[in-house]
Amino acid sequence: MHNKLWGGSRDDNQIYAWLVRLFLTKIHDEKVTNEGEAYRFQVRHRGTDKESASDTLKRVNECYQEAYQRYVDQDVTQVDPLDESLYSAEEVQWVVETLQGFSLTAAGRTTGDLLGTFFEAITREGFKQSKGLFFTHYNLAIFMLEVLGIGDLAEEKLTSRAHTNDRLPYVIDPSCGSGTFLLASMRLISQHIAERRPQLSRNRDVREQLASKFPENAPNEWAKEFIYGVEKREDLAISTKVNMVLHRDGHTHIYHDDGLAELDALATKHREQKFRAGRDADGVYEKPVAETFDVVVTNPPFSITLDGSVKERFADNFQLAADRNSENLFLERWYQLLKHGGRLAAVLPESFFSTTENLAARLFLFQRFNVRAVVSLPVHAFQPWTPTRTSLLFAQKKTPAEEIAWTAAFSAHFAQITADRDAVLAATRIVIKPGQRTTPEQLAAHARTATAALERLGLPVPDGDPTTQAWAVQAQTAAKAVSPESSAFAATVYQIGGDSYLGVIVGEVGYRRTKRAENASRNDLFHAVQPDGEGGTEPVRNLNDAKNGWQIVVTDGATDALAVLRREALWR
Secondary structure, eight states, X not given: OHHHHHTTTSOHHHHHHHHHHHHHHHHHHHHHOOTTSOOSSSXXXXXXXXXXXXXXXXXXXXXXXXXXXXXXXXXXXXXXXOOTTTSOHHHHHHHHHHHTTOOHHHHHHHSTTHHHHHHHHHHHHHSOOBTTBOOOOHHHHHHHHHHHTHHHHHHHHHTSSSOGGGSSOOEEETTOTTSHHHHHHHHHHHHHHHHXXXXXXXXXXXXXXXXXXXXXXXXXTTHHHHEEEEESSHHHHHHHHHHHHHHSOOOTTEEESOTXXXXXXXXXXXXXXXXXXXXXXXXXXXXXXXXXXXEEEEOOOOSOBOOHHHHHHHTTTOTTTTOSBHHHHHHHHHHHHEEEEEXXXXXXXXXXXXXGGGHHHHHHHHHHEEEEEEEEOOGGGSTTTOOOOEEEEEEEEOOHHHHHHHHHHHHHHHHHHHHHHHHHHHHHHHHHSOOTTOOHHHHHHHHHHHHHHHHHTTOOOOSSOTTSHHHHHHHHHHHHTOOHHHHHHHHHHHHHXXXXXXXXXXXXXXXXXXXXXXXXXXXXXXXXXXXXXXXXXXXXXXGGGOOTTOEXXXXXXXXXXXXXXXXXXXXX
């Protein structure tokens, strides 16, 4: 299809986005056509005469507009048609004729994830990655979800005494792209429950949950209620929905919208109460919150500078609205979405963890989350599409009591350190440049004030006469080097403690990519195996090349990153 439509000059992303719409149309047609009626997504004949291409295009376009309103935007009154502005009616007819012999929905019922795997593959190959569009490799997605313990969390909730609506984790990616994390979540949870089904079926309550959420003929049924995604790009949102339908299913709560939009606006537009905003009941955060999700797993668009008009829109909804980088606002949005105790896994640029520009966001992170681990990825993890070096953040939203304790301690230390720093600077200015009526006694008093403040700050007191300019200049230089934020952070950690977190450096991630090919390499993230065709297993490094039936294996004493992190028992 690509070769037929490319014609030597058309844009690859445009071709793919257009084909995805046709996939969506065919899926809709298969689902809503009554038995005994003719499908619309086909080329019809009158005897031996094929209908005109314009007749095919008109009928398929009507079906597409229905599909768009059902799956993408229920409120839209005018859907941009599949007209001939991009592709001719003859090209549309050729694609329809090529696809009409396949039943996408029936194949999904009989072949498991075959079509889903196929569609994931053409998604990776179809979209040419560009600025701001860097898909997360499947190896990274699976690793992040395995570190989160998504399967164990699902089992824990399924066997709990919670209401049936809370018997699985609610998972969201608020910048879901083509849906890699959501599909991986669906796979790992369904696989975990399937493997544990005999052990879990020992009482009627759990058997009823398994029957409703994991029926034998539709093991992903649960995902319709528990998997959520938001994506700003329409073509990617549609791609995710198609992908979910082909995996049966989870498309219900995939929304085409801005993941940083006002929560109430999202809730109202999409009739989705999971986004409905409220105020923090414990008074530890003054902006709107939803607090309805158990897991956020995501790779946000980062280093996108936001203009002034956009920032103004954020002022009422984000403490970090003044920050330049988009990833900082997404950090706050993750906090707003997560329940207390909820788990976070995110791809972030390494600059987030080190630069002054991101200092406010890091302070927000430690105030609101317990950091569990940071995994540094090699520079080639997202090459050749971007040279940005990245790390994976794993964190857990604090309880209200933890947030209150941290906020109180930090505020007190920040106020004291700022006051002491200002006292040094004010006192030394007078010593450096005394007024005409400044007496020796007054100079000595100012010197004593500066000395006491330096000692409280833990700074070395300069040698020599504290009433001299040389002494005052040294003291002032030392005080100016103090960062009240950093010093208050250190004092807060010293006072109230807190869990340490694990830092892991990964050298190889199982793949190396160029613009022409993707090759397997050593995998320091995890150990995976696949069927070898002879009743045994063999290692597999790149999951994009794996056979059906692959699985992650964690053994005692293993040194891959997943094994190391599992031994730390990260989640409380």
